[in-house]
Amino acid sequence: FTSVCPKTGHPDFGTVSLTYRPGRRCVELKSLKLYYQAFRNEGIFYEAVTNKIADDLAAAMAPKWMVVETHWKGRGGIRSTIRVEVGGGA
Numbered sequence: 001f002t003s004v005c006p007k008t009g010h011p012d013f014g015t016v017s018l019t020y021r022p023g024r025r026c027v028e029l030k031s032l033k034l035y036y037q038a039f040r041n042e043g044i045f046y047e048a049v050t051n052k053i054a055d056d057l058a059a060a061m062a063p064k065w066m067v068v069e070t071h072w073k074g075r076g077g078i079r080s081t082i083r084v085e086v087g088g089g090a
Contacts (some may be wrong), residue, residue, distance in 0.1 A: 001036055001070070006043035013073045014046075016053065020066035027061055046072055046082050054084040063087060 001016045016036060027035075035056070039049060054068040065087035072080040 001039070003039040003049055004041060004043045006045060009043070010075070012046070012075070015071045017069040017071070018057070018066070019069075020057075020061070020063040023062040023064055025061050027057065046070060046080050050082040050084050054086055058086045 001014045003012050003014075004010070005012055018032075036053075042049075044052070050068055050070045053070075054066065057063075057068065058066060063086065065085070067083065067085050069081060069083045072082075
């Protein structure tokens with residue numbers, strides 16, 4: 001996963017992990033991949049992009065529960081993991 005730091009313009013590299021219990025809808029993997037790629041040139045902080053992914057997927061799928069976790073590669077010696085839980089039972 002790639003996005004851009006809104007302050008420095010430097011690229012941020014990470015991994016997105018999605019775990020969910022589906023409701024009546026799900027998202028096709030190719031569509032999910034294209035959605036993730038849409039962030040490639042977007043200036044957005046780690047927390048904001050993780051929350052946006054969780055909000056957008058919760059709206060699209062209405063899962064019974066979902067966890068979106070982003071793991072960011074280190075910059076300046078600091079690595080980050082951001083976790084968002086939607087619903088119960090995760």
